[in-house]
Amino acid sequence: MTTTGRNSKTAQRKAAMAVLAHSGAAEIAGLLADIAVPAHENLREPENGLVMLRGRIGGDGAPFNLGEATVSRAAVRLATGEVGFGYTLGRDAQKARMIALCDAMVQSAEFSGAVEARVIAPLRTALVAERTRKAEETAATRVDFYTMVRGEG
Amino acid sequence: MYVAVKGGERAIENAHRLLAHERRGDRDVPEVTLAQISEQLSLGVDRVMTEGSLYDRELAALAIKQARGDMIEAIFLVRAFRATLPRFGASEPVNTGEMQVRRRVSSTFKDIPGGQILGPTFDYTHRLLDPQLAEGFVPELPATADAPQTPAPRVTDILGRDGLIESSPQAEPDAPVGDLTREPLSFPADRDLRLQNLARGDEGFLLALGYSTQRGYGRNHPFAGEIRFGDVEVEFFAEDAGFAVPLGSIELTECQMVNQFKGSATEAPCFTRGYGLAFGQSERKTMSMALVDRALRARELDEEARSPAQDEEFVMSHSDNVQATGFVEHLKLPHYVDFQSELGLLRKLRQEFAEANEAPELREAAE
Numbered sequence: 001m002t003t004t005g006r007n008s009k010t011a012q013r014k015a016a017m018a019v020l021a022h023s024g025a026a027e028i029a030g031l032l033a034d035i036a037v038p039a040h041e042n043l044r045e046p047e048n049g050l051v052m053l054r055g056r057i058g059g060d061g062a063p064f065n066l067g068e069a070t071v072s073r074a075a076v077r078l079a080t081g082e083v084g085f086g087y088t089l090g091r092d093a094q095k096a097r098m099i100a101l102c103d104a105m106v107q108s109a110e111f112s113g114a115v116e117a118r119v120i121a122p123l124r125t126a127l128v129a130e131r132t133r134k135a136e137e138t139a140a141t142r143v144d145f146y147t148m149v150r151g152e153g
Numbered sequence: 154m155y156v157a158v159k160g161g162e163r164a165i166e167n168a169h170r171l172l173a174h175e176r177r178g179d180r181d182v183p184e185v186t187l188a189q190i191s192e193q194l195s196l197g198v199d200r201v202m203t204e205g206s207l208y209d210r211e212l213a214a215l216a217i218k219q220a221r222g223d224m225i226e227a228i229f230l231v232r233a234f235r236a237t238l239p240r241f242g243a244s245e246p247v248n249t250g251e252m253q254v255r256r257r258v259s260s261t262f263k264d265i266p267g268g269q270i271l272g273p274t275f276d277y278t279h280r281l282l283d284p285q286l287a288e289g290f291v292p293e294l295p296a297t298a299d300a301p302q303t304p305a306p307r308v309t310d311i312l313g314r315d316g317l318i319e320s321s322p323q324a325e326p327d328a329p330v331g332d333l334t335r336e337p338l339s340f341p342a343d344r345d346l347r348l349q350n351l352a353r354g355d356e357g358f359l360l361a362l363g364y365s366t367q368r369g370y371g372r373n374h375p376f377a378g379e380i381r382f383g384d385v386e387v388e389f390f391a392e393d394a395g396f397a398v399p400l401g402s403i404e405l406t407e408c409q410m411v412n413q414f415k416g417s418a419t420e421a422p423c424f425t426r427g428y429g430l431a432f433g434q435s436e437r438k439t440m441s442m443a444l445v446d447r448a449l450r451a452r453e454l455d456e457e458a459r460s461p462a463q464d465e466e467f468v469m470s471h472s473d474n475v476q477a478t479g480f481v482e483h484l485k486l487p488h489y490v491d492f493q494s495e496l497g498l499l500r501k502l503r504q505e506f507a508e509a510n511e512a513p514e515l516r517e518a519a520e
Binding site (some may be wrong): 010013014017018021022044047048049050051052053054055056057058059060061062063064065066067068069070071073076085087088089090091095131132133134135136137138139141142143144145 | 237330334348
């Protein structure tokens, strides 16, 4: 694979992981149940641990340690060899395993179409709708100084 | 000295059983669920996550329930829990400039790009108790408006473009980041360690110290340049995957305090800054943190440091409420032998006192 090809594949995997990490385990499981999942095994048993979250001094300066977060992770290998990794905030090991499985499928020529279209895409649609709803609720609290009317008339 | 005392096992067991009963309260009243605590006492959950130094809403809610609403006890439980899990590593530093903003206000500029966004706030409420909330109140759904596509840059970035404010200190990309959970505190401490300490520090302690700077004990003329709250994406460089993987998003509050300017013969005067960052919606905490962060920069900015908020050893050694409560509350535990030795000494001193005061009378009587 060329460097560009690898980069675009990594970008695709990251985009899928981002959608999955933001989605609920039950939603992912529900969509996965409707597609043919290839034979696979756990390469690493799901485990829970901590990640130290870092901020930056002043928002854009040198990093500092803010505090930790719980994280669950897993690794899955398809019978055809693709290895997928799953990481998510929280302690839901099954969610981490499903993310790893989806990541492996995204890398598989045979399964990437199905997982993108029938798992990632609907989750992304739901996520965008949720973000839009929040953004619209927030926008209603924006102060519009120009609509203030002073005096009479 | 601590002394092992045996013999209280049954009393302790029954005391904990009684505690569990009292925690449950009247059994005819429905039990609170973790989801109820997380959803309806969310600012309490935010505080326990921030000072417990662990982002996990469900665990923080469990801690609050177990602690019967005692926040410091809940924070203690969360801190103890984090010691049970391995650490996978550190995240990429989060970018608060790309926050999905739910609230963002500036007290320095009225017309900031992206606007003043009030979000869910207690500000401008009348602080009157609302009897409607006592039972069965169903609030209206939130109003909506078209969401603008314009970005909301940090106010400090806007001031920074004109050189009116100092820029944030930078570090080499691979420079180590101080971590007080791994190395014991030593002084003087760098700003990264100070911020970590303040981030997990007690809100009440930092509030009092921040207030003290406003009242003149280390005055630094603050303006709330910007306070923002919202969702920020987190990425973690996973060795096995070979790239930074997305972990999801967390809620953060950030406060940029803009403070009195400094300048020198070689540098044009510019505003200085204090910084606050915390989990969840924690405005009072981040504002206090930013005031104290700025006060603790006295040495770096060649200011006279004569007030408690400017004394980093004092502030950092007393900010942690888990350490503080541990030391204060250990006074409740048996100190029988310590006390016996004090008692023995006191009796001896009293006897000497009595003998010394008795002696002249005896002498007088003899004359």
